[in-house]
Amino acid sequence: MNREFMLAALEEAKKALLKGEVPVGAVIVKDGKIIARGHNRREERNNALSHAETEAIYEACNVLGSWRLDGCSMYVTLEPCPMCAGAILTSRIKEVYFGAYDEKYGCFGSAVTMNFPGGFQTPRIIGGYMTDFCEGLLRDFFKGLRK
Amino acid sequence: MNREFMLAALEEAKKALLKGEVPVGAVIVKDGKIIARGHNRREERNNALSHAETEAIYEACNVLGSWRLDGCSMYVTLEPCPMCAGAILTSRIKEVYFGAYDEKYGCFGSAVTMNFPGGFQTPRIIGGYMTDFCEGLLRDFFKGLRK
Numbered sequence: 001m002n003r004e005f006m007l008a009a010l011e012e013a014k015k016a017l018l019k020g021e022v023p024v025g026a027v028i029v030k031d032g033k034i035i036a037r038g039h040n041r042r043e044e045r046n047n048a049l050s051h052a053e054t055e056a057i058y059e060a061c062n063v064l065g066s067w068r069l070d071g072c073s074m075y076v077t078l079e080p081c082p083m084c085a086g087a088i089l090t091s092r093i094k095e096v097y098f099g100a101y102d103e104k105y106g107c108f109g110s111a112v113t114m115n116f117p118g119g120f121q122t123p124r125i126i127g128g129y130m131t132d133f134c135e136g137l138l139r140d141f142f143k144g145l146r147k
Numbered sequence: 148m149n150r151e152f153m154l155a156a157l158e159e160a161k162k163a164l165l166k167g168e169v170p171v172g173a174v175i176v177k178d179g180k181i182i183a184r185g186h187n188r189r190e191e192r193n194n195a196l197s198h199a200e201t202e203a204i205y206e207a208c209n210v211l212g213s214w215r216l217d218g219c220s221m222y223v224t225l226e227p228c229p230m231c232a233g234a235i236l237t238s239r240i241k242e243v244y245f246g247a248y249d250e251k252y253g254c255f256g257s258a259v260t261m262n263f264p265g266g267f268q269t270p271r272i273i274g275g276y277m278t279d280f281c282e283g284l285l286r287d288f289f290k291g292l293r294k
Contacts, residue, residue, distance in 0.1 A: 048214040048238035049196065049205055058196055067195040082233030082261060086254070090230050091195035104266045107233075111263050114229060119251040119258060 005029050005075040006097060006130045012039040012052060013077045013137055019044055023137045026052040026076035028060040028069065028093070035072070036060035052076060053084035057091050069093050077134040079106030079127060085114050088123060095124040099134025152176050152222040153244060153277045159186040159199060160224045160284055166191055170284045173199040173223035175207040175216065175240070182219070183207035199223060200231035204238050216240050224281040226253030226274060232261050235270060242271040246281025 005027055012025025016039040028036040038055025042048065053076055061067050069091045077099040080088060085107035088096060101110050108114070108125045115122065152174055159172025163186040175183040185202025189195065200223055208214055216238045224246040227235060232254035235243060248257050255261070255272045262269065 042214050046213050047205065047208040048216065049201060049208070049234060050214070051237075054196060058194065061194040061196070065193050067189050067193055067197070069195065081237060082254075082263075082267075083230055083237050084233070086229030086231070086233045087196060090198075090228060105263060107229075111266060112259075112261065114259065116229075116252060116258050120229075 002029075002032075003130065005034065005073075006077070006099065006133075008034055008037065009052075009075045009077050009099075010130075010133055010137065012037050013134070016040040016052070017137065017141060023141050024052040024076070024078045026056040026074055028056050029073045029075065030060075030064075030069075030071055035063050049083070051081065051084050052078075053080055054087050057087050057093075061091070067091060073097070075129075078102055078138065079108055079110055081105045082107045082112065082114075089114065089116070089120040092121075093123055095126070097126045097129040099129055099131050100138055101127060101131070149176075149179075150277065152181065152220075153224070153246065153280075155181055155184065156199075156222045156224050156246075157277075157280055157284065159184050160281070163187040163199070164284065164288060170288050171199040171223070171225045173203040173221055175203050176220045176222065177207075177211075177216075177218055182210050196230070198228065198231050199225075200227055201234050204234050204240075208238070214238060220244065222276075225249055225285065226255055226257055228252045229254045229259065236261065236263070236267040239268075240270055242273070244273045244276040246276055246278050247285055248274060248278070 017023035036059035079102040160170040164170035183206035
């Protein structure tokens with residue numbers, strides 16, 4: 001666990017915010033170093049696959065030259081949606097720290113719990129890590145939208 | 148419903164097979180026309196995101212210039228895994244025809260049922276469509292691996 005990594009994910013989230021995107025950011029860490037970063041750019045890219053986590057996974061696979069992200073940890077500011085939770089399982093990320101809980105779409109316990117007996121190994125999940133920072137950013141964004 | 152669309156998805160699956168990939172193929176249809184195709188190329192691209200469905204969704208978003216695939220149907224030879232089922236929900240595909248059931252990873256009823264009350268609208272799901280063709284292709288592939 002390392003606060004710096006979540007702060008880096010928050011920096012990514014701020015990049016999304018500056019583009020008017022829902023502010024979510026993620027980093028992937030291997031052997032104590034950040035190897036990939038991503039932020040939500042669904043509107044910018046007009047692409048449903050361009051969430052923070054999938055952007056980071058795409059980059060990490062390129063960096064490692066493998067679809068298996070064994071030994072990698074993800075730090076992400078929001079609890080992953082089903083697509084991103086699935087991408088985390090299928091890429092074999094070993095642990096996930098997430099900030100804000102997502103009661104509506106979160107797939108690591110809030111809306112759905114992903115459980116595949118005899119299938120994927122479930123990563124270690126640490127929810128609510130540095131949640132105040134992560135929630136604050138999202139709250140401010142949605143408050144701005146309602147103005 | 149149209150057999151031609153599943154046959155086109157099977158053609159995609161055969162492209163994967165020829166590359167030594169798990170043979171899964173998908174097409175996306177809008178207004179009675181195929182607008183995007185995809186096949187599993189996870190090994191070829193060394194990328195965890197390169198499943199048949201996500202490849203097709205990526206292309207369909209590019210074709211339509213939007214992350215919202217409203218009014219689109221997907222035909223896919225295998226029941227979608229969590230990542231792909233999530234990508235289908237988040238891109239708002241309205242219906243999915245899938246061929247073979249996947250007891251281990253399938254997220255439209257077999258291993259997990261995706262249900263998000265107050266969240267995503269669940270697409271119309273038609274499972275087991277032309278299942279013999281789709282299962283046969285997968286069975287032959289895995290039989291070959293065990294030889």
